[in-house]
Amino acid sequence: MVGCHPDLAVETRGLTRRFGELLAVDHLDLLVPQGMVFGLLGRNGAGKTTTIKMLTTLLAPTEGTARIAGFDIGTQPARVRRLVGYVPQLLSADGALTALENLLVFARLYHIPRAQRRTRIDAALASVGLQDAAHKLVRDFSGGMIRRLEIVQSMLHRPAVLFLDEPTIGLDPVARHGIWEQLRNLIAQEGTTLFLTTHDMEEADELCGQVAIMHRGTVVVHGTPEELKARLGAHANLDDVFVAYSAATEETEEGALRDVQRTRRTARRLG
Numbered sequence: 703m704v705g706c707h708p709d710l711a712v713e714t715r716g717l718t719r720r721f722g723e724l725l726a727v728d729h730l731d732l733l734v735p736q737g738m739v740f741g742l743l744g745r746n747g748a749g750k751t752t753t754i755k756m757l758t759t760l761l762a763p764t765e766g767t768a769r770i771a772g773f774d775i776g777t778q779p780a781r782v783r784r785l786v787g788y789v790p791q792l793l794s795a796d797g798a799l800t801a802l803e804n805l806l807v808f809a810r811l812y813h814i815p816r817a818q819r820r821t822r823i824d825a826a827l828a829s830v831g832l833q834d835a836a837h838k839l840v841r842d843f844s845g846g847m848i849r850r851l852e853i854v855q856s857m858l859h860r861p862a863v864l865f866l867d868e869p870t871i872g873l874d875p876v877a878r879h880g881i882w883e884q885l886r887n888l889i890a891q892e893g894t895t896l897f898l899t900t901h902d903m904e905e906a907d908e909l910c911g912q913v914a915i916m917h918r919g920t921v922v923v924h925g926t927p928e929e930l931k932a933r934l935g936a937h938a939n940l941d942d943v944f945v946a947y948s949a950a951t952e953e954t955e956e957g958a959l960r961d962v963q964r965t966r967r968t969a970r971r972l973g
């Protein structure tokens with residue numbers, strides 16, 4: 703069955719998620735064209751990861767709908783799962799397995815035909831310079847190598863939309879630039895739409911064709927990085943835009959602590 707707007711990679715209508723009293727995502731309306739690199743920005747706890755979890759069918763919305771390449775996350779979740787890749791904020795690769803074993807597990811999970819598995823895996827490892835590390839245990843990898851592995855793993859089934867939750871968190875500048883280059887190569891080769899979150903405004907400016915700034919579960923502004931910077935004046939950068947639109951507000955003590963702990967845990971494990 704063909705979806706409604708196959709030219710849109712992501713379309714949300716009133717997408718909402720509550721956790722008890724907390725409105726984590728508040729009637730979100732987003733349109734992301736296919737082939738776009740889209741950045742969802744916002745302070746800790748703004749609702750970015752919750753949005754991604756709903757769009758990848760890992761979390762059910764409380765209200766509203768969303769479509770991925772025209773397929774509904776609520777009524778066509780199996781179709782959606784085949785169309786998306788997801789690199790979560792926390793480590794997803796298994797440290798006790800080699801890079802090759804991690805990719806083989808994933809290839810089986812996604813029903814990649816047995817005859818194609820090794821060819822696709824070898825090409826994937828080579829595309830991110832990990833061919834010589836295929837038989838090494840992932841727990842001995844550097845943070846940058848793990849991220850590269852996770853990115854190609856999440857793309858092994860050739861998803862139409864790749865969701866990346868803070869892809870370069872905890873990485874040094876050289877590794878970070880390496881990941882950007884790998885992502886650009888993958889987009890050029892596969893035409894994949896990227897939907898990423900980041901707290902790194904240089905990363906958003908470098909990679910994203912469009913960004914949206916989320917605050918307390920809702921988008922407060924969106925546009926190209928150039929448009930948003932121009933609104934603030936000739937010398938504004940994306941950090942200025944972020945600060946201007948993510949008004950300083952009190953976070954709940956509990957939420958803020960949890961968010962910081964989680965971010966540091968990820969950074970420590972990747973460092």
Ligand SMILES: Nc1ncnc2c1ncn2[C@@H]1O[C@H](COP(=O)(O)OP(=O)(O)OP(=O)(O)O)[C@@H](O)[C@H]1O
Pocket residue numbers: 721724726744745746747748749750751752753957960961962965
């Ligand atoms: N499973 C959960 N149960 C209860 N509250 C949750 C749960 N997951 C997220 N939250 C809360 O929902 C809000 C949005 O969280 P979310 O992780 O989506 O934010 P974020 O924008 O991704 O933050 P960060 O930049 O720190 O990753 C936060 O207040 C968070 O504490």
